[in-house]
Amino acid sequence: MRLFLALDLPAAIRDRISRFIEGVTGFAPDARWTNPESLHITLKFMGEQPDSALDQIKQSLSEIRAETTEINFRNYGFFPTTKSPRVFWIGVESGPQLAALAATIDDKLSSLGIEKETRPYSPHLTLARAAGGSESPRRTKSDAPNRIFLHLQEKLAARPTPEFGTMTPREFFLYQSHLSPKGSKYTKLITLDLK
Numbered sequence: 001m002r003l004f005l006a007l008d009l010p011a012a013i014r015d016r017i018s019r020f021i022e023g024v025t026g027f028a029p030d031a032r033w034t035n036p037e038s039l040h041i042t043l044k045f046m047g048e049q050p051d052s053a054l055d056q057i058k059q060s061l062s063e064i065r066a067e068t069t070e071i072n073f074r075n076y077g078f079f080p081t082t083k084s085p086r087v088f089w090i091g092v093e094s095g096p097q098l099a100a101l102a103a104t105i106d107d108k109l110s111s112l113g114i115e116k117e118t119r120p121y122s123p124h125l126t127l128a129r130a131a132g133g134s135e136s137p138r139r140t141k142s143d144a145p146n147r148i149f150l151h152l153q154e155k156l157a158a159r160p161t162p163e164f165g166t167m168t169p170r171e172f173f174l175y176q177s178h179l180s181p182k183g184s185k186y187t188k189l190i191t192l193d194l195k
Contacts, residue, residue, distance in 0.1 A: 002177040006040035013165040027152035031128040069097035073164035092123035
C-alpha cells in the first residue's frame with residue numbers, strides 16, 4: 001500500500017482554491033493541474049508499505065498527542081526557482097505546531113523502520129506540475145529555464161496576493177494513494193484526532 005498522512009481542507013477553502021485554479025489554468029495550458037478534490041497538506045509520505053504493517057502503523061499513530069494551530073492559505077510560489085519552475089504551489093502559513101506535528105509523526109514512524117525525512121518540513125499545496133522532469137522541490141542538474149509557467153507568472157505578478165482562508169484542524173488522516181494514468185486517487189483509512 002502507498003501511504004501518507006495529511007490534513008484535509010475545509011470545503012470553503014477548497015472552493016476558493018478551485019475557483020482560483022479555474023481562473024489561471026489557461027495561463028499555463030501545458031502544465032498538469034491538480035484536481036482540487038485531491039488537495040491536502042502532507043504531513044508525512046511513507047511510500048509503499050506492506051499490508052501487514054498497517055496495524056502497527058495505526059497503533060503508533062494513535063499514541064500521538066499534538067496541539068492544533070491556525071493555518072492560513074495565501075500567496076504562491078514555484079519550485080525549485082521562478083526561472084526553472086517545475087511546481088506551482090500555494091503557501092501554507094502556520095505556527096510551530098504544524099512542523100512539530102510532522103516531526104512527531106516522523107519520530108513515531110521511524111521506530112517502525114519507516115525512513116525519516118532528511119529535509120525541513122515545508123508545507124504547501126501543489127496546484128500544478130510541469131510535464132516531465134523531476135518532481136523534487138530541490139534543484140536538479142536537468143533544471144533549465146523553461147516557459148511552461150512564464151505566462152502564469154506574468155499574470156499573477158499583476159494581481160494582488162491571493163488569500164484563500166484560514167482553518168484550525170481538529171484531525172489528520174492516514175491515506176492510501178492509488179496511482180493511475182488519470183492521476184492519483186486517495187482513500188482515507190483512518191482518522192486521528194489532534195488533542
